[in-house]
Amino acid sequence: MNPTTVPARFVVWREVVSAYVAPAVCAGAGGLITGQEDLLRAAVTSIAGTSALVAFLLGMWLRQSGVRVSRLRRARPVSLAAGFGLGAAALAALTAQLLTATALFPDRIRIDFPIAAALAATIITWRWCSVQRKAHG
Numbered sequence: 006m007n008p009t010t011v012p013a014r015f016v017v018w019r020e021v022v023s024a025y026v027a028p029a030v031c032a033g034a035g036g037l038i039t040g041q042e043d044l045l046r047a048a049v050t051s052i053a054g055t056s057a058l059v060a061f062l063l064g065m066w067l068r069q070s071g072v073r074v075s076r077l078r079r080a081r082p083v084s085l086a087a088g089f090g091l092g093a094a095a096l097a098a099l100t101a102q103l104l105t106a107t108a109l110f111p112d113r114i115r116i117d118f119p120i121a122a123a124l125a126a127t128i129i130t131w132r133w134c135s136v137q138r139k140a141h142g
Contacts, residue, residue: 015136017064024060024125029053043113051114055121059093060129067133078141082134086127093126094119 032052036044071077077085097118104110 014140015064015068015133017061017068020064020129020132021057021061024129025053025057028056028121028124043111047111047113047117051111051117052121055097055118056125059097059122059125063089063093063126063129064133067130071133071137078137082131082138085134086130089130090123090127094123097122 029049029052032048033045036042036046036048067077098115101110101114101118105112105115
């Protein structure tokens, strides 16, 4: 390794900030362009918030336990990212169903939560795999 080369690191707080800002800007722009006030509100709450929460929880778990679980390191990144994405979507859909049953939350979280969770989990896992490949050759 070149002495000036910094080893690749998986930095959770940067991932969480990106996981919040990116969907907030994208969904917010869509809400602004189409004039949908509920989408503007959801962009910074249920969409970006879910994305950041999933990025934080999964990112912390991957950083702490992912390296020790040899199956994760040996798995193909596409399979791993797809698996975590589908799992996060399923858990988020279940959570949204439970929350909307209480009538305290808007029905739109049934769509917002699973989509945001799936995207965040897939991207975080892919980025973690990328850092692992760079760090371990």
